[in-house]
Amino acid sequence: MTPGEKMAFLKNYLGDCQRCRLSQSRSRIVFGEGDPSARLMFIGEAPGFHEDREGRPFVGKSGELLTGMIRGMKLSREQVYIANVVKCRPPENRNPSPTEIQECRPFLQKQIAVVQPEIIVTLGLFATQTLLGTEGRIGDLRGRWHDYQGIAVMPTYHPAFLMRDEAKKRPAWEDLKMVMRRLGLG
Incomplete structure (x- = not known):
């Protein structure tokens, strides 16, 4: 099967x-989207209000910012793959529970296995913390490379956080420039 067929099979299996x-409070499952053969994958936490309504990852205000960040890297959303740790919106935008993460983890792991990206950017x-199995702070983890099963991982700030703290946009851009260099994008 092609990566696209594998991703469709996985989505159907979900x-x-x-x-x-x-599942009791969501409107739609937000599986993920983009190129199932992408060199670059972005992983966020969980769908928000707008994502839950549309069934697509990162489509609200933070999604607009992420799209701008991707464009700044001279890429499009169609050239990357975007997913979340969990596929359904937690009520009140709370963090997903360990049980919820455990139920969704196999799907994220399979998405990563299908895409086989060169780099994952955690948002x-x-x-x-979920992907790397660490309890470190984002300020301490970002700006340097990590590893997930042989895949380079660059943690950076979540777009929603960047909208609240504009001073963090420059460090986030520095993180993305490191990704661009590693991918040979300039």
Whole structure:
């Protein structure tokens, strides 16, 4: 099967997931989108209000900022793959529980296995801690390379955080410039 067929199979297997309590309050599952053969993958925490309504990752205000960041890297959303740690919106935008993460983890792991990106950019503390299995602070983890099963990982600030703290936009851009250099994008 092609990566696209594998991703479609995985999405179909997820189906109308009822594996955890997040299914009780969501409108739509937000599986992920983009190029299933992308060299670069972005992973966030969980869908928000707008993502839950549209069934697509990063489509609200923070999504607009992420799209601008991707364009700044001379790429488009169609050239990268975007996913979240969990596929359903937690009520009140709370962090997903360990049980909810555990139920969704196999799907994220399979998405990563299908895409086989050269680089993963984790967006925010929660996604970074979940993927890397660490309890470090994002300020301490960002700006340097990490490893996830042989894949280079660059943690950076979540776009929603960048909208609240404009001073962090420059460090986030420095993180993305390191990704660009590693991918040979300039």
